[in-house]
Amino acid sequence: MEQHSQTNDTPESRKILEGQLRECYGRVVYSHKTHEKCSDILLSRLSAIKLWQIILSALTTGGFVATFFGAGEIGTGVGIIVSTLLLILNAYTKNYDLGELAQKHKHAANELWLIRERYLSLLTDLAMEEKPIEQLQSERDSLLENLHSVYSGSPSTTFDAYKKAQDALKTKEDLTFSDEEIDTFLPKELKRS
Numbered sequence: 001m002e003q004h005s006q007t008n009d010t011p012e013s014r015k016i017l018e019g020q021l022r023e024c025y026g027r028v029v030y031s032h033k034t035h036e037k038c039s040d041i042l043l044s045r046l047s048a049i050k051l052w053q054i055i056l057s058a059l060t061t062g063g064f065v066a067t068f069f070g071a072g073e074i075g076t077g078v079g080i081i082v083s084t085l086l087l088i089l090n091a092y093t094k095n096y097d098l099g100e101l102a103q104k105h106k107h108a109a110n111e112l113w114l115i116r117e118r119y120l121s122l123l124t125d126l127a128m129e130e131k132p133i134e135q136l137q138s139e140r141d142s143l144l145e146n147l148h149s150v151y152s153g154s155p156s157t158t159f160d161a162y163k164k165a166q167d168a169l170k171t172k173e174d175l176t177f178s179d180e181e182i183d184t185f186l187p188k189e190l191k192r193s
Helices: 011-068 073-095 098-128 133-153 159-171 179-183
Strands: none
Touching (some): 011 098, 011 133
């Protein structure tokens, strides 16, 4: 990134920087939550697949055991159909490692969490007016480079995960706490109520 020339440190320039930082912060909040939801969706899907693998394996074994004990063509037919379904399911899981993909989304979410918190700290520093605007711009540019690095190394998210993230953030108010909730975690000297 290019170095900034001397910027006039005025209330208007700080307001413009604040607007940009708030926008970036909001995007990172959504990206973080969306990667978390992608990981949750994939792990849920993996759990369902593992369960179906166990069920189909048991049914396949049962069909062939029944054939061995004289169930005839019905036992053989059930065994063939169920073992074919199991083969299809196993072929799907061979090509897509849902556990590894879920882990990559979780890693991206963890990386984005730190960047999210750094944006929040930068907004706090801006509001406190103790750092010169050039230093704030430099920290913003550093965060942008970190964010690019995380995005370029992370898997794509899905629309379903985005909708779940949107619901979590808007409806269920993830990341939002009342003063009373925060007070329960703090020692009495730091409580507001």
